[in-house]
Amino acid sequence: MTAATSRADERVADVGLLRRLLIRPELGAVVGAIVVFTFFASQSAVFRSLDGIANWLDPAATLGIMAVAVALLMIGGEFDLSAGVLTGTTGLILVTLATRYGLNVWVAMLAGLVVALAVGLFNGLIVTRTRLPSFIVTLGTFLMLQGINLGVTKALTGTVQVGGLRSASGYEGARTVFAGTVEIGGSSFRVAILWWLLVTAVATWVLMRSRQGNWIFAVGGDEKAARAVGVPAARTKIALFMTTAFAAWLVGSILALRYTSVQANVGIGQEFIYIIAAVIGGCLLTGGYGSAIGAAIGAVIFGMADKGIVFLGWDADWFKFFLGAMLLLATLANRLVRRYAEGVRH
Amino acid sequence: MILETRGIGKSFGSVLALREVSMSVEAGQVTCVLGDNGAGKSTLIKILSGVHQHDAGSLLVDGAEARFASPRDALDRGISTVYQDLAMIPLMSVWRNFFLGSEPRRGLLGFDVRRARRVARDELRAMGIDVRDVDQPVGTLSGGERQSVAIARAVYFGARVLILDEPTSALGVKQAGVVLRYIAAARDRGLGVVFITHNPHHAYPVGDRFLLLNRGTSLGQYAKADISRERLTSLMAGAAELEELAHELERD
Numbered sequence: 001m002t003a004a005t006s007r008a009d010e011r012v013a014d015v016g017l018l019r020r021l022l023i024r025p026e027l028g029a030v031v032g033a034i035v036v037f038t039f040f041a042s043q044s045a046v047f048r049s050l051d052g053i054a055n056w057l058d059p060a061a062t063l064g065i066m067a068v069a070v071a072l073l074m075i076g077g078e079f080d081l082s083a084g085v086l087t088g089t090t091g092l093i094l095v096t097l098a099t100r101y102g103l104n105v106w107v108a109m110l111a112g113l114v115v116a117l118a119v120g121l122f123n124g125l126i127v128t129r130t131r132l133p134s135f136i137v138t139l140g141t142f143l144m145l146q147g148i149n150l151g152v153t154k155a156l157t158g159t160v161q162v163g164g165l166r167s168a169s170g171y172e173g174a175r176t177v178f179a180g181t182v183e184i185g186g187s188s189f190r191v192a193i194l195w196w197l198l199v200t201a202v203a204t205w206v207l208m209r210s211r212q213g214n215w216i217f218a219v220g221g222d223e224k225a226a227r228a229v230g231v232p233a234a235r236t237k238i239a240l241f242m243t244t245a246f247a248a249w250l251v252g253s254i255l256a257l258r259y260t261s262v263q264a265n266v267g268i269g270q271e272f273i274y275i276i277a278a279v280i281g282g283c284l285l286t287g288g289y290g291s292a293i294g295a296a297i298g299a300v301i302f303g304m305a306d307k308g309i310v311f312l313g314w315d316a317d318w319f320k321f322f323l324g325a326m327l328l329l330a331t332l333a334n335r336l337v338r339r340y341a342e343g344v345r346h
Numbered sequence: 347m348i349l350e351t352r353g354i355g356k357s358f359g360s361v362l363a364l365r366e367v368s369m370s371v372e373a374g375q376v377t378c379v380l381g382d383n384g385a386g387k388s389t390l391i392k393i394l395s396g397v398h399q400h401d402a403g404s405l406l407v408d409g410a411e412a413r414f415a416s417p418r419d420a421l422d423r424g425i426s427t428v429y430q431d432l433a434m435i436p437l438m439s440v441w442r443n444f445f446l447g448s449e450p451r452r453g454l455l456g457f458d459v460r461r462a463r464r465v466a467r468d469e470l471r472a473m474g475i476d477v478r479d480v481d482q483p484v485g486t487l488s489g490g491e492r493q494s495v496a497i498a499r500a501v502y503f504g505a506r507v508l509i510l511d512e513p514t515s516a517l518g519v520k521q522a523g524v525v526l527r528y529i530a531a532a533r534d535r536g537l538g539v540v541f542i543t544h545n546p547h548h549a550y551p552v553g554d555r556f557l558l559l560n561r562g563t564s565l566g567q568y569a570k571a572d573i574s575r576e577r578l579t580s581l582m583a584g585a586a587e588l589e590e591l592a593h594e595l596e597r598d
Contacts, residue, residue: 087480094581208459209456209457210455210456211451211455214457217435218447221435221437225433226435229446229447229448230447231446231447284437289437338437
């Protein structure tokens with residue numbers, strides 16, 4: 001028995017701290033964030049100032065809220081292409097109801113939330129009942145919502161935007177909560193950053209410390225096996241689609257309250273950015289693996305690159321190149337992780 | 347006797363998959379079910395585990411006649427089946443897999459992670475299972491180690507009878523030995539084990555009684571004292587068939 005014990009000890013050393021760190025899903029995103037920050041901070045004094053940080057944390061926050069929700073969904077093994085355009089739908093509902101139908105801003109927001117959750121429920125039910133790939137199902141919802149956003153807005157206003165939220169009742173209160181600013185060290189930080197941190201913290205707790213978190217990993221890893229041991233797979237997936245829809249409502253409301261007007265085509269194309277941020281954060285495209293903190297850090301990389309390129313006076317087109325390069329690197333890194341984790345040794 | 351069948355049978359349409367099979371499982375003993383492909387091994391375990399219902403003979407649990415409506419029903423009576431594909435998620439850690447679907451609660455929604463990790467480690471150790479680290483993904487375990495974790499999981503969740511479906515068939519000699527050791531460990535903890543295999547060399551060392559199946563019928567259930575390894579092997583392979591084969595393959 002002693003011989004067996006000492007042999008076991010040797011093998012523990014084999015799976016050492018470094019190895020364990022390397023298979024953390026967040027690792028790639030953390031390294032990427034440090035590299036990107038160091039690069040821009042060394043080139044631009046504004047970038048590394050407190051004002052600069054407040055500036056690039058803002059796009060990171062609104063993207064991050066979505067990326068974290070999308071990461072949970074991807075860990076659960078599904079995609080949601082309608083998430084981007086849904087931020088537009090909820091914003092349009094809020095502004096339209098508050099300005100054209102005289103509803104209080106809070107009531108209008110509640111209406112937006114109900115619609116968003118209904119869309120999430122719809123996506124989830126179709127995917128779990130039909131077993132169709134969520135890529136196709138949510139592509140359908142994406143196109144339908146895009147049509148509704150433009151069609152209804154045009155029919156109501158004759159233009160492709162709604163505005164004038166500033167004069168609606170309840171606007172000031174809602175703006176303070178969702179689109180206000182907080183002064184820290186003489187720089188003003190958007191309140192959205194706090195929402196983002198809150199969403200990330202809650203998502204991380206759910207994933208790592210709740211029973212539902214265990215189920216999310218399981219349905220994404222192997223749905224059949226999960227069901228065999230009694231995991232409510234369909235319910236878990238529907239809840240994930242509704243969580244993504246909730247995040248879209250939160251971001252849509254934040255942006256509508258901030259700009260007081262919404263373009264009917266807002267959010268289109270963003271769905272891929274969310275997925276890319278989640279992948280950079282360590283989510284596998286095949287599901288079953290990933291992290292909420294990673295997705296949040298992935299969003300920070302985006303925020304830094306988005307604003308950093310502007311601070312350096314470069315052409316904004318380079319952002320796309322950067323985006324593609326980051327995605328490719330992240331996918332390669334994730335593949336190594338998966339190989340390690342799934343490699344059966346006999 | 348925890349589990350017993352008396353002249354049990356099952357047909358699918360006109361196919362008689364199983365006829366007149368009697369066997370018994372006792373606490374702290376291993377009953378081996380041996381048979382070639384198509385002998386009716388899997389029909390028998392599907393009846394024992396509640397996947398199929400028998401249509402002849404009787405099934406007794408603790409001496410009383412029983413009929414399982416579903417696998418859940420069998421599970422609730424302490425009959426747990428470990429299938430070959432194991433229902434484990436390769437990307438998840440050993441302790442997360444161990445408790446999947448039956449996570450210990452903490453508060454309203456919480457998962458008592460610390461307890462889960464500790465119990466998984468202790469249970470595996472109690473079975474003598476040496477997984478280096480319960481935090482490693484199940485995908486990094488070998489086939490034998492995975493079987494062992496699945497056995498330990500069934501034992502922990504209150505199994506009285508453990509049905510193992512060909513747990514050694516896909517394994518090398520050394521790994522099969524590891525799994526046999528855990529079968530013995532489960533037996534020593536007082537479980538009745540049903541060990542399905544087509545390999546008499548795996549069955550003989552660990553078994554207390556042997557049920558031999560051939561083409562859906564029983565060739566008899568033997569206590570270990572009543573049968574030698576050689577006799578078991580020849581019954582299993584079908585001595586006559588082997589002789590015939592030897593003739594066929596002989597060079598002229």
